[in-house]
Amino acid sequence: MISLKGILKGEDSLDSESLVIRQRREKAEQLERDNVPLYPNGISRPEKIEMIHTIYDSYEEEALKRVSHVFSLAGRIMTMRRFGKAAFLHLQDSTGQLQVYVQREQVGADAYIIFKKFDIGDLIKVTGRLFRTKTGELTLLADTIGLVAKSLRPLPEKYHGIRDKEIRYRQRYVDLIMNKEVREVFRDRSRIIQILRRYLSSRDFIEVETPMMQPIVGGATARPFKTHHNALDMDLYLRIAPELYLKRLLVGGYERVFELNRNFRNEGISVQHNPEFTMLEFYEAYATYKDLMSRTEEMFSMIADEIKGGPVFSYQGHVLNLSPPWYRMTLEEALVEIGHIPEAELSDRECLIDRLRALDAPVRGNEKIGKFWTRLFDLLVEPKLIQPTFITRYPTDVSPLARKSQEDSRFTDRFELFIAGHEIANAFSELNDPREQRRRFEEQIASRGDDEEIPPVLDKDYIRALELGMPPAAGEGIGIDRLVMLFTDAPSIRDVILFPQLRPES
């Protein structure tokens, strides 16, 4: 019977209740009437399917017969082939799948009647011994079988699985149940983050947490999300970068700090951009941007070894080689050699504007020359930087927090790292002269367009901190999502973020 209560309450508002769901509900209610708890508590921790494969995949039938151990497993029914008095099913736990053979004779008539009410998608527990079927598949012959949690919704089709990207992103739980590769991507993401934490911690970096809600937007240029604190009656911004807080900690005396957490930018969404994204920022006193190049090579090599088994692997059809040392090139060299811009034009504003306009890039005309360079770089060079490449010598006017180069004050001691046409990291020797930092901030505010989204406020407290003296240091930011894309061969940032931002369902 259909639950009258359910209809009256208008339950299941996510979906018009389909026949399949109604039937499952009825079956569940039937089980409940037969005193089978649908969501029992106190299930003892099961053994892992992966362990069974690791040990017993190589066992022949005769060897398996001598294994007296009774295994206890739990997981989700992924497929089922029923006969009259027996059935085969595949059980999936977090580590893998194993076939289970349920015979009425073996589990008993009463248990088998209950088992007949089980569906694909249900979470169950089984105990039993291993054997091999006629076709040689390692299989557990069930002695007992019981319900762990009833599934009231059907799973997607067993053969084609789930393809609709909208469902995959919105209902990631379904995507994860159905797609092993997706489960592996997020496992790799976790491993990559662990490798980075391990690397930094073992080199005496301490992990810190600085404000995500900031009264003044700083550390990068981007539109922030705005919120309001009621009790303090003040506007706050979700951070676009933790940089200025982390450097306050260098002033405070920590010489190596890092933060690995979310930033928020109120900009467009694309295959490379999500409004909230994960950034690793680390700062090291008595180091320069050159030291950070080595660190970056070292960290990425560790990840490549552990995730890919070595420095050579492919990403979206490109064969990448992360063996150090990586290419190094100044921004000017890249523009001339890869962007094919004649060197003489690099200092000619009009020529650069013409080139940008020819590429359909919007130009206001009053930008700093460095801005023209980076725009041209983004259009002409970045997509061509497939192998890991450090681009150095960024103009001072586009690097307001970076230290000027000793040889030439028009440039900073800074690099950006590009791999597979993506910007992966940005690093520089830190500007620690409070007088110059104030001038750069003032300059930045003065030249800022009339973008009302970005409040033109000078962070006086940061200047005050620098005035106490910050040791010479270098810092780096690494976009974790893009890094994970690289090592999981993911074409879109949505494939490496569990719950990417989407419009609400209508």
Next chain:
RNA sequence: GGGCCGUUAACUCAGUUGGUAGAGUAUCUGCCUUUUAAGCAGAGAGUCACUGGUUCGAGUCCAGUACGGCCUACCA
């Protein structure tokens, strides 16, 4: 923000020139104790994304809206 494409059963997809809505999987019933995209027989299942228009008649043609995808723009 702009362009292109998509939206049909729970899932994967067909749907002819505009003429009563289709398949496979899944589900339900029956048979079936070594199957594995099990098999056999039968059954049920749809607001064709939504709104409007053209038409005797619209899943199909037109317009708009919503959501998604890809490209593009914005984005140190």
